[in-house]
Amino acid sequence: MAKEEVKKKVKTRTAEKRNLQNEKRRLINKSFKSQTRTVVRHFEEALKSRDRGTIDERLRSVYSYMDQGVKRGIYKLGKASRIKARATAKVTKQFS
Numbered sequence: 001m002a003k004e005e006v007k008k009k010v011k012t013r014t015a016e017k018r019n020l021q022n023e024k025r026r027l028i029n030k031s032f033k034s035q036t037r038t039v040v041r042h043f044e045e046a047l048k049s050r051d052r053g054t055i056d057e058r059l060r061s062v063y064s065y066m067d068q069g070v071k072r073g074i075y076k077l078g079k080a081s082r083i084k085a086r087a088t089a090k091v092t093k094q095f096s
Contacts, residue, residue, distance in 0.1 A: 029074050036065045062087050
């Protein structure tokens with residue numbers, strides 16, 4: 001029996017362009033997620049310092065990044081709300 005050759009489907013120019021756009025967005029979203037994780041980590045470190053001013057500043061940045069992530073469609077609303085609520089609970093627990 002002879003092997004049958006499998007022909008690859010030829011992509012249209014619009015599909016190729018869409019793939020390039022998707023790859024570009026993926027890298028941008030990946031970078032944003034990394035920045036968000038860094039902001040959350042800085043917030044956790046600020047909690048250890050017990051400096052109220054720094055903690056409030058870092059908490060605001062966590063809120064800001066999570067809200068931006070939801071707006072961009074990177075995070076779902078529930079995930080952002082959960083992270084913000086847990087961060088706020090840590091602050092209130094520390095200063096109560």
